Amino acid sequence: MSGLELRNIVKNFGAVEVIRDVSLHVNDGEFVAFVGPSGCGKSTLLRLIAGLDKPTGGNIAIDGKDVTAISAADRGLAMVFQSYALYPHMSVRENLAFGLENTKVAKAEIEARIMDAARMLEIEPFLQRRPGQLSGGQRQRVAIGRAIVRRPDAFLLDEPLSNLDAELRVSMRAELAALHARLKATMIYVTHDQVEAMTLADRIVVLRGGRIEQVGTPLELYNKPANRFVAGFIGAPH
Ligand code: ADP
Ligand code: MG
Numbered sequence: 068m069s070g071l072e073l074r075n076i077v078k079n080f081g082a083v084e085v086i087r088d089v090s091l092h093v094n095d096g097e098f099v100a101f102v103g104p105s106g107c108g109k110s111t112l113l114r115l116i117a118g119l120d121k122p123t124g125g126n127i128a129i130d131g132k133d134v135t136a137i138s139a140a141d142r143g144l145a146m147v148f149q150s151y152a153l154y155p156h157m158s159v160r161e162n163l164a165f166g167l168e169n170t171k172v173a174k175a176e177i178e179a180r181i182m183d184a185a186r187m188l189e190i191e192p193f194l195q196r197r198p199g200q201l202s203g204g205q206r207q208r209v210a211i212g213r214a215i216v217r218r219p220d221a222f223l224l225d226e227p228l229s230n231l232d233a234e235l236r237v238s239m240r241a242e243l244a245a246l247h248a249r250l251k252a253t254m255i256y257v258t259h260d261q262v263e264a265m266t267l268a269d270r271i272v273v274l275r276g277g278r279i280e281q282v283g284t285p286l287e288l289y290n291k292p293a294n295r296f297v298a299g300f301i302g303a304p305h
Contacts, residue, residue, distance in 0.1 A: 077124035103274035
């Protein structure tokens with residue numbers, strides 16, 4: 068089966084159950100948003116999908132292949148963090164190239180990917196600058212660019228816009244939608260901003276206390292929230 072499959076995922080930190088029996092299928096090319104209040108397990112679930120952390124129970128399959136024991140680097144996914152996580156002592160170009168240089172990807176191909184991503188994200192003029200010489204929005208674009216040059220099958224984005232001011236967040240939202248339309252890659256997008264989820268996602272996964280409360284299209288969640296919690300979170304009448 069194609070796509071990403073989570074089967075009965077459990078994650079404990081010590082005695083604390085942070086993810087409780089989460090099962091979910093994400094189709095290839097789908098834009099799925101994880102929403103829910105702070106501490107509900109969104110980042111933890113994303114890290115488990117990325118392979119940055121191992122589940123306590125359950126398994127994860129990509130295109131029918133069990134990847135639960137496979138390292139992050141070999142999953143064909145790329146993660147974008149809220150804090151940009153750029154290397155401050157490297158130029159934008161070096162940040163984009165980092166991690167690709169010692170792989171099978173040829174030098175000319177790396178260069179072509181950097182230029183393509185830079186054009187797409189309009190960061191071409193800043194390629195020689197260091198992150199400290201960029202605005203928050205520009206830094207966020209570089210962080211997204213670093214994921215794009217890897218040509219991942221799926222992007223995992225953890226609140227990528229939450230450090231930006233409101234105006235920039237709205238314009239970056241439109242850019243992310245355009246990017247998804249162009250790349251046709253799967254996107255799993257963590258946000259605590261329900262408007263962002265409602266405008267961007269094909270489907271929304273509402274989490275509370277490490278469990279899935281409801282999965283559905285924005286319209287389904289709005290029109291038929293499973294309970295008051297979902298209704299309240301989505302901003303639907305209840
Ligand atoms: P969210 O991203 O939805 O705000 P997180 O996934 O970051 O939530 O955290 C979910 C819960 O797991 C929180 O209670 C948090 O304190 C706890 N948690 C997250 N990471 C760790 C960790 N490495 N060790 C212990 N507890 C953690
Ligand atoms: Mg988080």
